[in-house]
Each structure stands twice: as structure tokens, then as C-alpha cells.
Amino acid sequence: MALERTLSIIKPDAVAKNVIGAIVNRFETAGLRIVGQKMMHLSKEQAEGFYAEHKERPFFAALVEFMTSGPIVVMALEGEDAVRKNREIMGATNPQEAAAGTLRADFAETIDENAVHGSDAVESAAREIAYFFSDEEVCARTR
Numbered sequence: 001m002a003l004e005r006t007l008s009i010i011k012p013d014a015v016a017k018n019v020i021g022a023i024v025n026r027f028e029t030a031g032l033r034i035v036g037q038k039m040m041h042l043s044k045e046q047a048e049g050f051y052a053e054h055k056e057r058p059f060f061a062a063l064v065e066f067m068t069s070g071p072i073v074v075m076a077l078e079g080e081d082a083v084r085k086n087r088e089i090m091g092a093t094n095p096q097e098a099a100a101g102t103l104r105a106d107f108a109e110t111i112d113e114n115a116v117h118g119s120d121a122v123e124s125a126a127r128e129i130a131y132f133f134s135d136e137e138v139c140a141r142t143r
């Protein structure tokens with residue numbers, strides 16, 4: 001299985017609930033390693049740019065408003081099969097459909113405020129990591 005990197009965002013609702021550590025613990029327990037991490041408060045332009053693929057969707061304005069409503073934690077996660085593993089840990093986009101024990105089942109109530117984001121493919125992961133992190137801010141694990 002391939003060593004991959006993926007982008008994870010702990011969204012403003014989850015940061016407000018003070019569950020950053022609980023969420024990070026799920027990733028680490030599953031064998032994913034944090035190779036980049038920072039807290040940010042996105043500007044409208046940063047949020048619009050990150051979610052540009054959704055700009056024609058009816059929920060776009062609400063999504064940008066939500067993602068700029070408070071700080072977020074962005075992380076580059078590394079591990080075997082990291083993209084799929086992250087998505088499995090997160091659960092379905094809509095928390096009402098998320099499997100028991102997943103982050104969205106445990107920490108989110110609505111599809112609009114669903115606690116976490118994760119890249120959906122290796123290609124989008126590379127783009128999304130580069131959106132938030134410079135090369136120097138992603139640190140290969142050397143031990």
C-alpha cells in the first residue's frame with residue numbers, strides 16, 4: 001500500500017467545541033502522522049479560494065461564512081492509504097448518515113457544520129496541502 005499525504009481541517013464548529021485533541025487522537029490512533037499543522041482564521045478570499053470547485057453550488061456562500069466564522073486547524077497527515085483512512089475516520093459528509101464512531105457522527109450535527117474536512121483523492125490532497133503549507137512547513141518524519 002502506498003504512503004500518502006492528505007489534508008485535514010478541523011473546522012470552526014469543532015474548534016469551538018474544544019475537541020481539537022480528541023480529533024487529533026483519532027488520527028494518531030489510526031496510525032496517521034501529523035507532518036504539518038497550524039491554526040488559522042481564514043479570510044473570505046482564502047475560504048473562497050480553497051472551496052473554488054464549489055462556487056456554483058447553492059451552499060457556497062454559507063460555507064464560506066461558516067469557514068471564516070472562527071479559527072480552524074489545518075493538518076497534513078501522512079500514512080499508508082492516508083486519503084481513504086482519513087475519510088473513513090471522518091465518516092459521511094452528512095453527519096446524519098455518518099457511521100457510528102466516526103468524527104462526524106460524534107462531533108457534528110449538520111451537513112453545513114460538519115466538524116472536519118478531508119481531501120477526496122491523492123491529487124486533490126497535493127493541491128490542498130500546497131494551498132495552506134509551504135514546503136518548509138511540511139516536515140518529513142526522520143525518526
Ligand SMILES: Nc1ncnc2c1ncn2[C@@H]1O[C@@H]2COP(=O)(O)O[C@H]2[C@H]1O
Pocket residue numbers: 054059063093111112113114116117118
Ligand atoms: N449538499 C451538500 N453537499 C456537499 N457538501 C455540502 C452540502 N451542503 C453543505 N456542504 C458543505 O460543503 C463542504 C464542502 O466540502 P467539505 O468536505 O468541507 O464538507 C462539505 C459540507 O460541509
